[in-house]
Every structure is written in C-alpha cells, then in structure tokens.
Amino acid sequence: MDELNQIHAHTITHGLARFSFISSKLLAFSALSDYRDLRYAETLFNRISTPNVFDFNSMIMGFAKSSKPEKGFSVYAKMRSFGVEPIARTFAVLVKACFKLTFISQFHGQIVKFGHGCDVYVVSSLICAYSKCGTMEFARRVFDERIETTNVVCWTSLLSGYCLNGLVDEACLVFDEMPERNDVSYSAMVSGYVSNGCFYEAILLFRELKKSGSNVKFGKGSLFVSVLNACASVGAFEEGKWIHFFLVRNGFEYELELGTALIDFYAKCGCIRDAKEVFSRLPYKDVKTWSAMILGLASNGENKLGLELFEEMEKKGPKPNAVTFIGVLSACNHEALVNKAWGYFGRMSKVYGILPVIEHYGCMVDLLARSGRVKHAEILIRTMPMEPDGAIWGSLLNGCIMHGHVDLGEMVGKLLIQLEPTHSGRYVLLANMYADMGCWEDVMRLRKMMEEREVVKSFAWSFIEVDGVVHKFVADDKSHPKLRSIYRILDQLKRELKSSFITNEIVV
Incomplete structure (x- = not known):
C-alpha cells in the first residue's frame, strides 16, 4: 500500500487521476489485493464522480472478503441509484454474502430481472446461499431449473450444501450422478464425509480415486487436507503416510494448511517425532500451525516441550488465540503444574484479551x-x-x-x-x-x-490398522470376517497368561 500511495500521488501530480482506467486500477488493488486497505479504497471510490460497474464490483468484492460483507449491499444500492446495471459477477458475489433467506430471495428476484439466471457462477452462488440458510429444497430447485446449463461447479455446490446440512446420503447420490468430477468435487465429498463423522467412507473414497486411474489430478492440497483429517480421526497411519510420501516425491511445497494437517495427523497417530519434523520444515507458521504443534505435544505426554514451545511462540511467533490456550492448559495436566495453569488461565484475558x-x-x-x-x-x-x-x-x-x-x-x-x-x-x-x-x-x-x-x-x-486397512472392533463384536482366527488367538493368549501367572505364583 505504501507503493500504491506513491503511484497514486504521481497520478495526481501528472493529472492522470481523472482517467477512469487508472482510478479503477488503483481502486481494484486497494480493495482486492492481498495488501488491501478498504478504508483507502472507500476514499478512492467516493472521489470517483461517475463510477462504472467494475468500480462498484471492486467495492462489493472487497467487502465480501472483509469482516463486514453486509456493507456490499449498500454499495449495490448506490450502484442502482447511479443507474449502473449489474453484471453476473455482481450477483455471484452479493448472493454469497447474504446471511438471511429474505436477502437471498430479494437478490434472486433481481438476478431474474436482469437476465443472469443462467450464469453458472450465479447459480452456484445461489445454491451455496440457500444451503447456508438450511433451505436445501430451494437450493435443489435452483439447480434443477438450470440443470441443462450447470457445470461441475454447480454440482459441487449442491453436494457441499447437502454435506453442510448433515444430508450425507443425498450428497452421495449427487456425487454418483455427476457427469464430471474434479479434485474440488472429490475434496468436497471427502470433506463432507469428515465433517459428518464418516471417516472410513472418506478414506475409502480416496482409495477408489487412487485406484481408478481417473483424470483428476492431485494438483491442490485441499483434497489431501480432508483425507489427512479423516486419517487423523481413525488412526489410519499408512494412508496418511502415503500422502506425505506422495507430496515429497512430487515436489509439493509444505503449504500452510497442508503442513498443519500433517502435524495434526502425526500427532494424533502418536508419531510426535514426525510432527516435529514437519513443523521444523514449514517456512512460515501461522497461529493454527503453532497451536496444532502445542496440542500435539500435550496429547502425547510431552508437556514440558509443549509449554516451552508456547514460550517460544510468545517471543517470535504469531499472537496466540483461544485454541492455543486449550493446548497450553492441556499441557499442564499434572498436579505439579496446577499453579502454572492458573497463571496461563489469567494471562489469556489480561495479556491477550482472550475471554475464556x-x-x-x-x-x-x-x-x-x-x-x-x-x-x-x-x-x-x-x-x-x-x-x-x-x-x-x-x-x-x-x-x-x-x-x-x-x-x-x-x-x-x-x-x-x-x-x-x-x-x-x-x-x-x-x-x-x-x-x-x-x-x-x-x-x-x-x-x-x-x-x-x-x-x-x-x-x-x-481399531487397529493392518496392511493399510483399518479394522474397527466393538465390544463383543461378532461381525469381523476373521472372527474365528481372532478368538482362537485370544484364547491362546489367555491360556499363556494364565500359565505364566501360575508359574510366577509357584516361584514366589
């Protein structure tokens, strides 16, 4: 933004700020870039005498990415008062920012009025918005009305909507009917399984994908993140380890989200050494990464190291958040650390402004x-x-x-x-x-x-993992295909333990 300020100053001194192309570029950077400053963008926007549709869209999209997405609605109202006609992109962003069913319905009417009801991204946004409000019947109706023009994005939005509302069976039906799938749709289905506690199904789907020879490329880390979360939940170590090997073999960089998922996976599988190694290799660590490592150390009994890492985080890491302190307090799970726990508990609000x-x-x-x-x-x-x-x-x-x-x-x-x-x-x-x-x-x-x-x-x-297959056992389970062999070995172990116990008593 400092560099943009300098450029902006030059455009003013050279009389170029009045050209709409230049003002639009300045606005787009200040509203949409990774270095965006919405206050600065608002100042620029208010000084444009006749803003065009792209200027309005920049402000709407900027607010959509902010903590106050509802401010985009007032920009839209101003847009209409200026007589500027919205384009499909305008509605695709606005609808996603809607948090009430009445708002979605109003903009749905506007979409039809301006003839953008067939745009796949608008359709996808409507499906997402209705899904967030829990009205899947409306989401499905939007999809069915435009099914001839839908693409993989729309199908994936519908699938994600069903998963979001716990309707996993319906999501599976949509997934099976999809005429085309990509890594995003697979990731959405796997993520849906995970968020609804269907961890085994998520892992099985990933295995099917590997064996199918599908054209889907593992180009993005989101699919791996979802699978790693499933593996972490059931202790499917071999599958998670395969993902790590694949990433290393194919030159994947340790991206933030993926690296954090690996740390969480190894920690939950009890391989805290591997978790430490991934943590040390990450070029950049955010608060989630530090928190995952502290929680991992605490859950694996390395309480001292967990607290030492927190102290290191305070000195040179990001500002801790509420999750970080759950890890810190968990690391104090020893009688001798009760007073220390009270100290951390008090520092949460006093030092960091985090309410317990x-x-x-x-x-x-x-x-x-x-x-x-x-x-x-x-x-x-x-x-x-x-x-x-x-x-x-x-x-x-x-x-x-x-x-x-x-x-x-x-x-x-x-x-x-x-x-x-x-x-x-x-x-x-x-x-x-x-x-x-x-x-x-x-x-x-x-x-x-x-x-x-x-x-x-x-x-x-x-559960226990054998040759990459996770076997789940319930108390008094009779459903496993190798039931007789398992109980035969258990009986043998009982006899040997009993024999050993009797022998030891005689010796004593």
Whole structure:
C-alpha cells in the first residue's frame, strides 16, 4: 500500500487521476489485493464522480472478503441509484454474502430481472446461499431449473450444501450422478464425509480415486487436507503416510494448511517425532500451525516441550488465540503444574484479551479434579459465566470417584443424569461409584431407570490398522470376517497368561 500511495500521488501530480482506467486500477488493488486497505479504497471510490460497474464490483468484492460483507449491499444500492446495471459477477458475489433467506430471495428476484439466471457462477452462488440458510429444497430447485446449463461447479455446490446440512446420503447420490468430477468435487465429498463423522467412507473414497486411474489430478492440497483429517480421526497411519510420501516425491511445497494437517495427523497417530519434523520444515507458521504443534505435544505426554514451545511462540511467533490456550492448559495436566495453569488461565484475558470459553474452563476443571482439588473445581464451575455442560460435570464426577468424595459425587452424578438423561455413560459412572461403595440397591435402581427410559448403552470400540486397512472392533463384536482366527488367538493368549501367572505364583 505504501507503493500504491506513491503511484497514486504521481497520478495526481501528472493529472492522470481523472482517467477512469487508472482510478479503477488503483481502486481494484486497494480493495482486492492481498495488501488491501478498504478504508483507502472507500476514499478512492467516493472521489470517483461517475463510477462504472467494475468500480462498484471492486467495492462489493472487497467487502465480501472483509469482516463486514453486509456493507456490499449498500454499495449495490448506490450502484442502482447511479443507474449502473449489474453484471453476473455482481450477483455471484452479493448472493454469497447474504446471511438471511429474505436477502437471498430479494437478490434472486433481481438476478431474474436482469437476465443472469443462467450464469453458472450465479447459480452456484445461489445454491451455496440457500444451503447456508438450511433451505436445501430451494437450493435443489435452483439447480434443477438450470440443470441443462450447470457445470461441475454447480454440482459441487449442491453436494457441499447437502454435506453442510448433515444430508450425507443425498450428497452421495449427487456425487454418483455427476457427469464430471474434479479434485474440488472429490475434496468436497471427502470433506463432507469428515465433517459428518464418516471417516472410513472418506478414506475409502480416496482409495477408489487412487485406484481408478481417473483424470483428476492431485494438483491442490485441499483434497489431501480432508483425507489427512479423516486419517487423523481413525488412526489410519499408512494412508496418511502415503500422502506425505506422495507430496515429497512430487515436489509439493509444505503449504500452510497442508503442513498443519500433517502435524495434526502425526500427532494424533502418536508419531510426535514426525510432527516435529514437519513443523521444523514449514517456512512460515501461522497461529493454527503453532497451536496444532502445542496440542500435539500435550496429547502425547510431552508437556514440558509443549509449554516451552508456547514460550517460544510468545517471543517470535504469531499472537496466540483461544485454541492455543486449550493446548497450553492441556499441557499442564499434572498436579505439579496446577499453579502454572492458573497463571496461563489469567494471562489469556489480561495479556491477550482472550475471554475464556467453555473448553478452557473444561481444561481447568479436569486438571483440578484429577489433582484432588475437587472442591476448587466445584467452585470454579459455580462461578463460570456460562452454563456448564455434561463434559465439565463429568470431569468433576471422575475426580470425585478418584479421590473418594462420595457425597459430592452422588450429587453430581444425579445432576448429570438430569442434564443428559439419554447418555448411558452418566448412569454407568454413578453406578460404578455405588458398586465401589457396596450400595448394590442403588446400582440396581440405576439399571432399572435405564431400562424404563430406554437408554441404549453405548459400546466401547477400538481399531487397529493392518496392511493399510483399518479394522474397527466393538465390544463383543461378532461381525469381523476373521472372527474365528481372532478368538482362537485370544484364547491362546489367555491360556499363556494364565500359565505364566501360575508359574510366577509357584516361584514366589
């Protein structure tokens, strides 16, 4: 912008600022470039006596990229008052900025009035806007009315809309019907699976893509980011490692989002060494990258390193955000670090102006409860500025059970059941506490209550990856194709353990 100021000054001194071509170029840079300054752009725009459609579009697009996209609507109103007719690009940007259904409907009418209803980017924008408002029937109607002129962009927008509203089955049908697919559409489907918790389906789709010999090129990192997120969620290490090898072999640079996804993947798979290596290789790290690394270190037990990295971040990194402090507080998960945790908790608002949210309070309650400071944890819950959720009360109940605070534990357990009457884990926790106390009548009462309320007990599950295939096992699972072999080996292990136990007793 400093350089633009100099150029602008030269255009004024040489009498060139009055030429619309030059003023439009100056406006476009100040409104749309990576170095944009919307205040400067507004000043330029207001000094143009007869702005053209491109000037109006520059301001609308500039506001669309800002934190105040709604200001683009007033620019559109001014555009119409000047008698300037909007083009398709105008509506494509404006509709995406709409956050209310009434606004979308109004601009939809304007789109039809000015004859831009067949433009694929306008159609795509309308589908996106209706999807964000949760009205998929309108989004589908827009798509169906223009299906003859739609392209892969429109199909992908519809697919993403269904995923955004949790309608994964409908998204799959759209994906299967697509006449053409590209890396963006594959990425949208994979991302949709991930955002709706369908991690295995996301990985399977990626494998299909690899085997299909499709013309889709892995030219953009967004697809890899989505797959890595899926791999991180289920511990599909081999698939995630393949992506890393592919990136290295094909000379991909460690882009910010992709590098952060790799760090998160390795950390969640327990390969913190690899996560550190990726972190060290990234040429530029933003707050998300630092936060992912701090969270990764904390979740892998390297608490000291996590806190040291945070101190390094404070000295030479970006300003920490709320997520960073979740990692920092998680790294204080030891009794000896309780006071340090309180210090960080206070610095959030005092030093960085970050108001603690429920996740931060959850970290503190969990730390206090597990370290035996159960009463302190209860006081913190009572003084929270927001309503505590089940997870926070659950942390307090765990602390009560661990440290023998029976009366408080019973009170918290009953409160949890009232708060989450269909959550089987809340009944089980309280029942376990009663069982430890020998209060079997209370245990039976809770079991009867679960039956009467038809609370379905959620089964524990685990997974293991063998030859790149992730196998998920539920408690008392009978569905695996190699069931007999698995149980035969388990029986053999039991016999060997029993034999070893008897031998050791004889030796003692």
